[in-house]
Amino acid sequence: MTAKSTGPTKGILAWGTHLPYRRLDRSTIAAVAGTGGGKGMRTVASFDEDATTMGAEAARAAVGSVNGVSPGSIWFSTVAVPYLDKTNATTIHAVLRMSPDVAAYDAIGSVKSGVGALRAGLSGDAPALVVSSDLRSGLPGSGDEASGGDGAAALLLGSSTDGPLLAEFIGRGVATEEFLDRWRVPGDSRSKLWEERFGETRYAALAPAAWAAALAAATVQPGDIDHLIVTGTHDRANASVARSLGARTEALVDSLAATVGNTGTAHPALLLASALERATPQQIIALVVLADGVEVLLFRTTDALAAYAPLHTVAEQVAGGGSITYGRYLAWRGMLTVEPPRRPEPPRPSATASGRSRDWKFGFVGSVDGEGEIHMPPSRLDPERRAMAGAYGTIVTYTVDKLSYSLNPPVVFAVVDFDGGGRLPIELTDVDAAEVAIGARVEMTFRKLFTSDGVHNYFWKARPIRDGHADKGAN
Amino acid sequence: MASHGIKNRVAIIGMGCTRFTEHWDKGLDDLLIDASDLAFRSAGVTKQDIDAYWFGTAQSAMSGIALARPLQLEGKPVTRVENYCATGSEALRQACYAVASGAYDSAMAIGAEKVKDSGMQGLNAFPVPNDGTSRTLTAAAMFSMVAPAYAQKYGVDRADLKRVLARIASKNHANGAKNPLAQFRKEMSVDQLCAMPAVAGDLSVFDCAGVADGAAAAIVVRAEDAHRYTDKPLYIKALSMVAGNGSGLMDPSYDYTTFPEIVQCAQDAYAQAGITDPRHELAMAEVHDCFTPTELVLMEDLGFCERGTAWSEINAGSFDLDGDLPVNPDGGLKSFGHPTGASGLRMMYEAWLQLRGEAPEERRISTYGKRHLALTHNLGGYPGEMVSFISILGTELD
Numbered sequence: 059m060t061a062k063s064t065g066p067t068k069g070i071l072a073w074g075t076h077l078p079y080r081r082l083d084r085s086t087i088a089a090v091a092g093t094g095g096g097k098g099m100r101t102v103a104s105f106d107e108d109a110t111t112m113g114a115e116a117a118r119a120a121v122g123s124v125n126g127v128s129p130g131s132i133w134f135s136t137v138a139v140p141y142l143d144k145t146n147a148t149t150i151h152a153v154l155r156m157s158p159d160v161a162a163y164d165a166i167g168s169v170k171s172g173v174g175a176l177r178a179g180l181s182g183d184a185p186a187l188v189v190s191s192d193l194r195s196g197l198p199g200s201g202d203e204a205s206g207g208d209g210a211a212a213l214l215l216g217s218s219t220d221g222p223l224l225a226e227f228i229g230r231g232v233a234t235e236e237f238l239d240r241w242r243v244p245g246d247s248r249s250k251l252w253e254e255r256f257g258e259t260r261y262a263a264l265a266p267a268a269w270a271a272a273l274a275a276a277t278v279q280p281g282d283i284d285h286l287i288v289t290g291t292h293d294r295a296n297a298s299v300a301r302s303l304g305a306r307t308e309a310l311v312d313s314l315a316a317t318v319g320n321t322g323t324a325h326p327a328l329l330l331a332s333a334l335e336r337a338t339p340q341q342i343i344a345l346v347v348l349a350d351g352v353e354v355l356l357f358r359t360t361d362a363l364a365a366y367a368p369l370h371t372v373a374e375q376v377a378g379g380g381s382i383t384y385g386r387y388l389a390w391r392g393m394l395t396v397e398p399p400r401r402p403e404p405p406r407p408s409a410t411a412s413g414r415s416r417d418w419k420f421g422f423v424g425s426v427d428g429e430g431e432i433h434m435p436p437s438r439l440d441p442e443r444r445a446m447a448g449a450y451g452t453i454v455t456y457t458v459d460k461l462s463y464s465l466n467p468p469v470v471f472a473v474v475d476f477d478g479g480g481r482l483p484i485e486l487t488d489v490d491a492a493e494v495a496i497g498a499r500v501e502m503t504f505r506k507l508f509t510s511d512g513v514h515n516y517f518w519k520a521r522p523i524r525d526g527h528a529d530k531g532a533n
Numbered sequence: 534m535a536s537h538g539i540k541n542r543v544a545i546i547g548m549g550c551t552r553f554t555e556h557w558d559k560g561l562d563d564l565l566i567d568a569s570d571l572a573f574r575s576a577g578v579t580k581q582d583i584d585a586y587w588f589g590t591a592q593s594a595m596s597g598i599a600l601a602r603p604l605q606l607e608g609k610p611v612t613r614v615e616n617y618c619a620t621g622s623e624a625l626r627q628a629c630y631a632v633a634s635g636a637y638d639s640a641m642a643i644g645a646e647k648v649k650d651s652g653m654q655g656l657n658a659f660p661v662p663n664d665g666t667s668r669t670l671t672a673a674a675m676f677s678m679v680a681p682a683y684a685q686k687y688g689v690d691r692a693d694l695k696r697v698l699a700r701i702a703s704k705n706h707a708n709g710a711k712n713p714l715a716q717f718r719k720e721m722s723v724d725q726l727c728a729m730p731a732v733a734g735d736l737s738v739f740d741c742a743g744v745a746d747g748a749a750a751a752i753v754v755r756a757e758d759a760h761r762y763t764d765k766p767l768y769i770k771a772l773s774m775v776a777g778n779g780s781g782l783m784d785p786s787y788d789y790t791t792f793p794e795i796v797q798c799a800q801d802a803y804a805q806a807g808i809t810d811p812r813h814e815l816a817m818a819e820v821h822d823c824f825t826p827t828e829l830v831l832m833e834d835l836g837f838c839e840r841g842t843a844w845s846e847i848n849a850g851s852f853d854l855d856g857d858l859p860v861n862p863d864g865g866l867k868s869f870g871h872p873t874g875a876s877g878l879r880m881m882y883e884a885w886l887q888l889r890g891e892a893p894e895e896r897r898i899s900t901y902g903k904r905h906l907a908l909t910h911n912l913g914g915y916p917g918e919m920v921s922f923i924s925i926l927g928t929e930l931d
Contacts, residue, residue, distance in 0.1 A: 400653060402651075402660075407664055407665030408663060408664060408665075411662060411663050411665075414664070418664075418666065419665065419666050431783065431784070432783065435666065455681060455789060457670075457674045457677045457734040458674075458733070458734060459671055459673070459674035459677075459733050459734075461671040461674065461733055462669055462671045462674060469670065471674060473678065475785045479785070480783070480785075481782070481783050481784060481787075482783065483670070483782055483917070484668075507665065516665075517665060517666045
C-alpha cells in the first residue's frame, strides 16, 4: 500500500491550523490603492503575529489534538522569515515545551519548502511535526496583495507504530525543473512575476509524469480520488492542471481563495487539513503542489479519522474573523508609515534573562505554592510547576490604555482569572476595545509583543474565545 | 519581632521645597542646591553642620556622589535612596533612623527628580534588562481599574463616581491654586473635569498627577536638641513602610477596591503614634493622589472613613480645606506636581507649614490650632503591587 513497501506505513497522526482573526475585504483596496483588490476576503496576520507565532499556534493545536505522540523533530517552513541565522523552529520547540532531545530545523525561503518538509517528515524514522506558516502580500494594488492570505498549518507525521494514523501516505510523484515563474531577492517586500503563460505551460508539462508516478505507486486511478487539492502560487496553472488530471470535478477541494487567500508555504498543509476535516474514512486525498516543479502526495484516510476532533478547525476559523481596514492593514505590513507612539521604545529583551525564563516566556508555565496559589511568573520557592497555556480564563476587569507604548494603540488590558486557579493581568489581542466585557471568556495565544534591535520579543496574550470550542472551558 | 517606631526621638528642624514645575532652566544640580539651601536657612545651619545625607531620586542620578558633587560636600556620608514614588519619604526614614540610633547628631533627607529632560510626556521607567515579559501598561491604566471595581462593589453609578473623582481633582486644583510652589495654579470645576477625554479607562489627563521637576529637603536632629534650632520643631511620631510582594496581581480574591499594603502600613503607623481615631486626631493629611481613584480608596484604607463611604464623604466636602479632615491642602500630586524622588518630602513640607501656622491664610486648614498631628502617605507601584509609606508628624511632645 505504501510507496515503498519496506517498513511500517507512514502517514498523518494529527493536524492543527491557525488562521488570523482579521479579514481584509478585497473590495476596499482599490478605493485607496487606485487599482487591485477584488471580491471576497483575505486573512491578515495581526500586528503581533509573525510566521513563528502563527506556526506555534498551529503546532499547539496539532499537538493538543492528539494524546501520547511526541515528535522526534520539528520542521518549520516559511517565506516570511522572522530570523535568519538563528533557527525559528526552536521558538516553536520552546512554546511546545519539547524535551531537548527533540530536534528543531528550519526549511525556509521558498514556497516549495513547505511541501519539501512535508515529504521529509514522511520519510523520517521518528514522528515529525511539520509546521508551515506564511504571510503573503505584495505592493498596494497588486495581485499578490489581494490573492494572498496569512495562516499556518501543522502536521504531525509518523508511522502506524507511533499511534493511530488518520491518513496513510500511499504514494508520491515528483517532477522538478528549473524555470523562472516568480522570484524575490532577499529583503524585498514583493515578488516579481514572469509572463503568466510561461509558468502555466511549464506546470502543465510537468504535472502528468508526477501524477502518473503517484497513482502507480498507490495503485489507484484518477477516478478513485475523493479529494483533489491542486495548489501553488500560480492560479491559472492550478486551474488548468486540476482540469487535466482526470479526477471527478466534485473532488476538487476549495482553495479558500474567497475566504482566506493563498497562504503560500502554508497552503498545501492548510488545504490538506481542510480536506481531512471533511473527509470520511477510507477516502483518497491527492495533494498536488505546483512550486518550481510538481509534487504529488496521495493519502488514504483511516477509520481513526472519524474520532479525531482538531482544536480550531479550518471551517470554524473561516467562519469567524473580524474586519480590518485597508489602511490599518497597510500600517501593520509596514507599507504605510504611521506616527509612532510618543513613548520610549522598549529595550530589546535580554537573551540571558529570556533563556533563564524559557518555560515562562515561551511555554507559559507558572508555579503552585504550598497553599495552592498559582504564581505567574513561576516562583523558585514553589514546589510545583503548572502549565497554563491551555487554560481558559474569564475577564474580571479591564482597561483601555491610550498612553502605553503600542504598535496598535490603544492597549486593551484585562485581569484574567483562569479556570482551575490563577490570575494574571495581561494584554488582550484580536479584540476591539468596544467589545470587551467583564465576564468574557479568553484563551491564551502566543504573540510577538514588539521587535527591538532586531530581537523579536515573543510572549503570550489573551484573546476572546470565539469558535466552537468555547464551551469546553465554560464554567 | 515588632515595629517599635521612634516616636518623639527625632525632630525636623528645617525644611525647604522648590517650586514643582517644568524647570526648563534648571538641572538636577540646581534643584538640589536650591532645596538644600532653603532647608539650611530654615534650620539656621550650614552644610558643614550636617553629619550625614540621604538623597532620594528614583531615576535622575545614581549614588551619593550626585549630591556630594553639586553641594561640594567634604568627606560626608551620602546615601542614594530609591523606592519608586515613595523615594523621598524613604530618604527621610533613613535619616531619622540614623539620628535616632545615635550614629549622627544631624542628618539631611533630600529628594529630587528631573523628569522633564526626557523629551517624552509622563514618567518613563529606567529599563532594567529583562526577559521582555513584564507588563508595559501605564500606571494610569492600572489605577483606572479601581474606579469601575469600586462603583460595582458599593453600588455607585459610574457617572456619579466620575463626578466624585472630578471633585477630588477639583478640590486639589483649588488648593494648588492658592499655593505659589504648585505646578498647576488654576481652579477647575467638576463640569470642566468631567468633559475631558479619557486616556486610560475612564481617566482623563486631569485625573493624573502633574509631571514636574522639583526638590525638597528636611533636616533632622535628636528631639532633645531641636529647640537649639527652632521654637517650633516637628516631632516624628511614626514612620511606617510596607513593600508588597506583588501577590495582589495573582490573587483571585483581590478586587481592586483597596490597597492592602496601605492598610497594613496605616495600622503600623497608628500603633507607633498611639492614634486610635485618625479622622478626629489628625489635623491634616497629605496623601498620594497619583490618580483620582487612588485618593478615593486611600480615604478608606487610611481609616479616614468607613468602607464604601469615601465617595459620599468626598461629595460632602469632608476632606476639603475647610472640611472635617483637610486632605492635600497644598494641592497634592494632582496640582503640586510629582517629581518622584521629591514628593514624599514635599508632603512633609506642607505639614511643616500648616502645623507651624506658616501656611498662608487662604490655604490654612480648618483644624489649625485645634489639632497638632499631620499624616503623610506616599506610595509607589500599582494596585496589587506597591510600596507604601506613612509618616505621622506632630508639634507637641506628648
